[in-house]
Amino acid sequence: MLVTHAAGAPGSPPAGRAKLADVAALAGVSVGTASKALNGAGRMRPETRQRVLDAVAELGFRPNQHAQSLHTGRSWTVGLMTTDGIGRFSTPVLLGAEDALGAGKISVLLCDTRGDAIREQHHLRNLVDRRVDGIIVTGRRTDPRPPLTGITGLESVPVVYALSPSTDPADTSVTSDDRGGARLAVEHLLSAGRTRIAHVTGPEHHAAARDRARHGLEHLEGAGFGLSTGRVHFGEWSEAWGRRAADAVLRTAPDTDAFFCGNDQIARGVADTLRERGVTVPEDIAIVGYDNWDTMALASRPPLTTIDMNLTEIGRIAALRLLEAIDEGLAPGAHTVPCRLVVREST
Amino acid sequence: MLVTHAAGAPGSPPAGRAKLADVAALAGVSVGTASKALNGAGRMRPETRQRVLDAVAELGFRPNQHAQSLHTGRSWTVGLMTTDGIGRFSTPVLLGAEDALGAGKISVLLCDTRGDAIREQHHLRNLVDRRVDGIIVTGRRTDPRPPLTGITGLESVPVVYALSPSTDPADTSVTSDDRGGARLAVEHLLSAGRTRIAHVTGPEHHAAARDRARHGLEHLEGAGFGLSTGRVHFGEWSEAWGRRAADAVLRTAPDTDAFFCGNDQIARGVADTLRERGVTVPEDIAIVGYDNWDTMALASRPPLTTIDMNLTEIGRIAALRLLEAIDEGLAPGAHTVPCRLVVREST
DNA sequence: AGCAAGTGAGCAATCGTTTTCCTGAGGGGA
DNA sequence: TCCCCTCAGGAAAACGATTGCTCACTTGCT
Structure with a gap:
């Protein structure tokens, strides 16, 4: 009673x-x-x-999910580690992943390391403590990064690297097809009858700059042509560099009839310089950018033809591979996502 | 045995x-x-x-955190709902929040609704099911948004709105001080001796555009002046609009000696037009932008003086208020974060 | 020496679900 | 009429950590 x-x-x-x-x-x-x-x-x-x-x-x-998780050992959660802030590149990847995962009952734990190894270890330990079902790692550049390590218990957690692959080929990575992207750009210009092509891009120590340059050049030479200035113009990923480089190119090789640029900022800088020099785009000189960054590509005069890396798709696929890994075990190896040519008025 | x-x-x-x-x-x-x-x-x-x-x-x-959470009822997790993708504005807020929370042992669950009410409900239910300790809601604009609702169990979860406040004044919101930002801009121009100021901004149906215009004008009139063109130029948040509007302003009020722009894209558009018209910035006409968006403000010629909303700080403070709310109960009301004037070469 | 106070450590309940046994009732066939 | 089989549903043991309560053993004091 x-x-x-x-x-x-x-x-x-x-x-x-x-x-x-x-x-x-x-x-x-x-x-x-x-x-x-x-x-x-x-x-x-x-x-x-x-x-x-x-x-x-x-x-x-x-x-009560805590009770369920305690019993099943699954948390229905995956960690999303971004290694360098959440920027232009990691955001779409992140959205794609969140989209693919959120469709199920899986949620995303966000961890930003800001490029700091201490922070990375901290977050990693946290994720393992929370018994996440898996981890997606994404950096802001395409340069390979060392695999996650240093935390006991990590071995049993599947990891997928998105955008920036792991240096260990035994890991699962999903990256952009830089070779295909460069090929798309060059092919597009060639098929428009341009043969005197200049290439202006970012710093040589960035894999993205090196790879796009190499593959673009390969394709150009495969078609029997070379770069109008005889070399790749490495520099920075900025409009200012694009403007300066365009000047240099016009001086060195006035018969240049197209620019293939390493990103849209450079392309926009090039466009501005051409405009100021009275060169009409695309009639006199065509321009192709890279990244399909709306605010740049659309605000440019004229709007830029550019290569879209399908970053959201990369995130989505990384998430799907992670789900496979969780359910059926890891399927190691690299997976590349093809790029897409977006044609606008600069070609 | x-x-x-x-x-x-x-x-x-x-x-x-x-x-x-x-x-x-x-x-x-x-x-x-x-x-x-x-x-x-x-x-x-x-x-x-x-x-x-x-x-x-x-x-x-x-x-095992699941076991601990089951016992204590706390998940050491907060939900972070972004209502409109993860863009220019929500990203810094998100980082600030993640930073403040991650310092402790609290992790962040990312939920992106893409502006879809169904998705919002879905995520909300998920968060409540996971017994999150609190929720931070952030939109991509400063317009007020309706409070979270519709999920049973939500009442017991503290919620803080960041950047876009709740329409319910009884909720806790952390927003940018638009009035202070507009004042900073106008004051800066006035103190540089500019008195014929034009205001070009975004769509009138955006609170950010309306508020900045209203408060800027108030301050201008308080100092005994008015807008050089006699009215606010509402339009879009784009460079193209900035370029067009600058043309219009120069035609209407050729004696304009400064532009206060609603964001950096517009400001950059204005700068481009002035440049092409042979008007020197800042000698002939000064320009102040808004947002301090690096890629815009720094790439502009000249680099833009602009207002920084301290978005990261907004995220940080929202997180701190949420922590207070979790530990000591909700302290409802609005909290505004002051802006910061970043002076560059356009003034 | 005997009793009270104090202290170190174990037992068992608890958190909320899932899952494996297991029981008991009912039905059908011989 | 009796036996066996089936199937609905209950009891209880996990899952892993926390915590109040209890017990046993030292001390210290008279």
Whole structure:
């Protein structure tokens, strides 16, 4: 009697969120049966199941995920580590991943290391402690990065590298097809009849700059041509560099009839210089950029033809591979996502 | 005997991650004692505690967070809902929040609604199911948004709105001080001796455009002046609009000696037009932008003086308020973060 | 020496679900 | 009529850590 009294009037719903025991009580079954009714497991009379479902609806019951996770060992969570802030490149990747994962019941834990190894270890330990089902790692550049390491327990967590691959080929990576992107750009210019092509791009120590230059040149030479200035113009990823480089190119090789630029900022700088020199784009000189960064490509005069890396798709695919890895074990190796040519008025 | 055999050689560590029971066994104490040794609770011989700590170190033990969360009811997780993609504005806010929270042992669950109410409900339910300790909501604009609602159980979760406040004044919001920002801009121009100021900004249906225009004008009139063109030029947040508007302003009010622009893209457009018209900036006409968006402000010729909303700080403060709310209960009301004037060569 | 006070450590309940057994009732066949 | 089989549903043991309560053993004091 005393106990009953302290617990409130009999039949009155307990305060706070309903638990499965409340549902079971209301439906007049045991907790185990209620659980089975919810999960479809076990055989039971349809009528009983319905009574449980009604009770669930009436109480607005939602299972406690901590309890479920404790039991199953799964957290229905994946970690998303971005190694260098959340910038132009990691954001679409992140969105793609979030999209693919969120469609299921998996949530995304965001970890930003700001390029700091200490922070990375800190977050990594945290993720492992939370028993995440997997980890996606993404950097802001395409340069390979050393694999995650240094935390015990990490071995049992599948990891997928997106955009910036792991230096260890045994890891699973999803990257952009830089070779294909460069090929698309060069092919597009060639098919428009341009043969005196200049290439202005970012710093040589960036893999993106090196790779695009190399593959673009390969393709150009494969078609029997070379660079109009005889060399690649490495510099910075900035408009200012684009402007300066365009000047230099016009001086060195006035017969240049197209620019293939390492990114849209450079391309826009080139466009500005051409414009100021009275060169019409694309009639006199065509321009192709890289990245399809709207604010740059669209604001440029004229709007830029450019290569889109499909970053969102990279994130999506990385997420899908991670899901595969979680369910069926890791399928190591690199996977590249093709680029897309976006034609606008600069060609 | 049989059991011992099946469990492996006596003393051999069990496979998988170590649990507290393993630690206790190794240290020769009970599970409860091991727990107390770790948490500093309860009185015990220092030597016993040390034995437990040694065992923890040897096994690389880390507590299972699911078990802890189940027991304490806390998840050490907060949800971060961005309502409109993850863009220019939400990213710094997000980073600020992640920074402030990650310093402790709290992690961030990322939810992106893409402006879709269905998705918002979906994520919200998910967050509540995960028993998050709190939620930060951020939109990409400063327009107020309706408060989160529609999910049972949400009442007990503290929510802080960042950047875009809740329409309900009883909610906790952290926003940018648009009035102060506009004042900073106008004051800066006035103190440089400019009195014929034009204002070009975004669409009138954006609160940011309206507020900055209103407060800027108020301040201008307070100083005894008015807008050089007699009106605010509402339009779009684009460079193209900045270019067109600058043309219009020069035609209407050729004696204009300064532009205050609603964002950096517009400001850059204005700068481009002035440049092409042979007007020197800042000697003939000064320009102040808004947002301090590096890629715009720095690439502009000349680089733009602009207003920085301190978005990262907004995220940080939102996170701090959320932590307060979690620990001490909600402190409703609006909180504004002051802006910062960044002077560059356009003034 | 005997009793009270104090202290170190273990037991067991708890958090909320899932899942494996296991029981008991009812039906059908011999 | 009796036995066996089936199937609905309950009891209880996990999952791993925390914590209040209890017990046993030292001390210290009279």
